[in-house]
Amino acid sequence: MGFERIASEVVYEGKIATVHRDTFRYDDDGEEAVREFVRHPGSVAMIAHDGERVYLVRQPREPVNEQEVLELPAGKLDAEGESPLETGKRELAEEIGKSAADWELLKTYYASVGFTDERIWMYLATGLEDAEAEADENERIEVEAVPLADLDALIERVVDAKTLVGLMLLRTRLQAKG
């Protein structure tokens, strides 16, 4: 079922979204198909907890027209030359004002394989300490620390995919230890 990319065309280049219209040829029958999709630099998300509480952020999300979405701290991999781990450390300080001594990559996966190449690096960040205050470019973010004892109810409330994935991975991890 293999394929190769035989042509690539950028049909729209914007600030976040770059739309490609690429041509692929399938190995089995030589058939060609044109596929449109959105290029994305990728994202990093952090499950940051101190053994008592997990740290989330609430912010307005204009694309989905929601006044407030409760999410894991996260950020786009859009800083030149910065690794996912480095982006994670920077974003954690900017969004929740913490640094973490221990970082574990729990999973990498794709956000929506049918239409974008956005890939997500999901880290567990523990050993939290208050970070030096970093200037955050977005003052509309509010931090919410939720007790781990309320994790099941929290998962019920969540409507953001990466936050669902991360909190369910955390639940599995805590169950394995418990």
Next chain:
Amino acid sequence: MGFERIASEVVYEGKIATVHRDTFRYDDDGEEAVREFVRHPGSVAMIAHDGERVYLVRQPREPVNEQEVLELPAGKLDAEGESPLETGKRELAEEIGKSAADWELLKTYYASVGFTDERIWMYLATGLEDAEAEADENERIEVEAVPLADLDALIERVVDAKTLVGLMLLRTRLQAKG
């Protein structure tokens, strides 16, 4: 922390991706911001199992340049006038050749709140029976039935967000019953 949309502009209209550049005004300080995002019709995904095995599909995914991605059966909500449940029933027959007697909406959530309004309806589909053979437009899909006993290992393998979410919801459901 509220906002209102005060202007909307379509800057690219393609086959899958429609890129918007909308202007929002924030209630608290009256500040205005322009946000670019991708409109998507939404998707439905099905956790279809018969008590012994869960039914997945394998297919090439050109956007992420993966020769084969293992996924829940799913589809876009792009048929005029069709509800998410109706789309789910149609896609389940097309992709795995099954109908389901029992449908339960487990969750609706957003795929990637920072850049697209794609929303996903996640259904549990049980009471499976072989469906009348429906013509599927995509012959590159292969069905894989995985024993529920192997669910933990399956979750480890998965790299697609909706499939991760669905299978972790299934695991929680099965643990609660077990």
